[in-house]
Amino acid sequence: MREKIQLALFAAGEEQPLKGQLLKWVGNKQRVAKDIISFFPQRFGTYFEPFLGSGAVLATLAPVQAIGSDSFSPLMEIWQTLQDSPETLKGWYTERWNEMNSGDKLKAFAAIKSRYNAIPNGGDLLFICRSCYGGVVRFRQKDGFISTPCGIHDPISPDSFSERVDIWHERVSGTQFKRLEFWQSLNMAKPGDLVYCDPPYSHTQAILYGAQSFSLKHLLQGISECKDRGVFVALSIDGTKKSGNTVCHIPIPEGLFEREVFIHCGKSMLKRFQMNGKTLEEECVSDRLLLTWNDKTVSQRNRAQLGALRARASVNPVEISTSNSLPQPDDFYPD
Numbered sequence: 001m002r003e004k005i006q007l008a009l010f011a012a013g014e015e016q017p018l019k020g021q022l023l024k025w026v027g028n029k030q031r032v033a034k035d036i037i038s039f040f041p042q043r044f045g046t047y048f049e050p051f052l053g054s055g056a057v058l059a060t061l062a063p064v065q066a067i068g069s070d071s072f073s074p075l076m077e078i079w080q081t082l083q084d085s086p087e088t089l090k091g092w093y094t095e096r097w098n099e100m101n102s103g104d105k106l107k108a109f110a111a112i113k114s115r116y117n118a119i120p121n122g123g124d125l126l127f128i129c130r131s132c133y134g135g136v137v138r139f140r141q142k143d144g145f146i147s148t149p150c151g152i153h154d155p156i157s158p159d160s161f162s163e164r165v166d167i168w169h170e171r172v173s174g175t176q177f178k179r180l181e182f183w184q185s186l187n188m189a190k191p192g193d194l195v196y197c198d199p200p201y202s203h204t205q206a207i208l209y210g211a212q213s214f215s216l217k218h219l220l221q222g223i224s225e226c227k228d229r230g231v232f233v234a235l236s237i238d239g240t241k242k243s244g245n246t247v248c249h250i251p252i253p254e255g256l257f258e259r260e261v262f263i264h265c266g267k268s269m270l271k272r273f274q275m276n277g278k279t280l281e282e283e284c285v286s287d288r289l290l291l292t293w294n295d296k297t298v299s300q301r302n303r304a305q306l307g308a309l310r311a312r313a314s315v316n317p318v319e320i321s322t323s324n325s326l327p328q329p330d331d332f333y334p335d
C-alpha cells in the first residue's frame, strides 16, 4: 500500500512543492525539493537523509523506508515526536501559542527562548522556529544559545499547525528518526540504498546550527566509501552567488561524482534577512547537486548484478538497456 503511494507521487509529478513547512529552518530545501528528487534513481533500497533539518526533501519524497537523522538533539526530539505521538507535538505548539497570545507577545517569546536556552528541548525549539524573526533561528557559536528576536509576524494558528502535523506524519510513516552524526548514518547505508546530503553551507560562515562541528573533508571521505560499496549518494552544495558571478569553490576530489546539476533556488533568504529586509536583485543562489552515479555506472552495475545472477541460476540471457534515460537501478529490486 505504502509502495503504491510512493510510486504514485513520482508518476503524478506534483505541480507544486509540498505546501506548508512543518518547521522553518535555515537553508531548508522546501522550494527545490521536487527538483532535487527528480534526479534521484526511481528505485532504491533505504533512503537516508543524514542532515535532516526541516526534512523538506524527505517529506516531498515520502519514501517507503528511510532513516532521517541530524546531530542536533532538540530537532530530533521534534521528529521523533511527530512519528510516535503527533498529538503531543500539536499540544506542544498549542500551549506555547496560547502563552504568546494571552499576554505580552514579546515577553512570552523571551520566556520561551530563555527556557530553551536553560534546557534545550524540542517543544520550545519548535515554537521558536515558527515565531522568531524571519524564521531564521540563529545559534550562538560557542554554546548553541538561541539569540534570534521575536518575529513581527503572527505564528500560524494551532489548527493550521495541527493540519500540517497530520500531513507530515503520513508522509514520514516509513521513516525512522535517529540522532546521529552524519558519518554514523553514512556507515549504515547498504548497496543500492540512496543517501541525500544537505550539509551546513560551507560558503556562508554566518550560518551555524548550534555548537555543532562539521567537516566537509570527512563528509567527502564518507561519500567516497559509500560509492565504493554501491550506495547512491546525492550531495547539495551551496552553488553560485551574485547571479552566477561568484562560484563557491569546494575542493571536490576528482572522480568522486559522476554528474553535476545546478538547481536555481531564487533569492537568498539569509542575505535578505541580514540586509534588514532589503531585497538585493543580484543575490541569486543556485545549489549544486552532485551525484555519485550516472546512466553508465548504473547500467554497468546492473550488468554485473545480472552476470552474477546468470552464473548462479543459469538463466537465459536478458538484454539490459544502456540507453541514456534517467538512472533506473530497478534490477536491484525486482518486484
Ligand SMILES: C[S@@+](CC[C@H](N)C(=O)[O-])C[C@H]1O[C@@H](n2cnc3c(N)ncnc32)[C@H](O)[C@@H]1O
Residues within 6 Å of the ligand: 025, 026, 027, 028, 029, 030, 050, 051, 052, 053, 054, 055, 056, 057, 069, 070, 071, 072, 180, 181, 182, 183, 198, 199, 200, 201, 209, 212, 213, 214, 215
Ligand atoms: C542545511 S541544513 C539541512 C536543511 C534541510 N535539507 C532542510 O530542508 O531543512 C544542515 C543540517 O545539518 C545538521 N548538522 C550539522 N552538523 C552535523 C553533523 N556533524 N552531523 C549531522 N548533522 C549535522 C544541522 O543541524 C542542520 O539541520
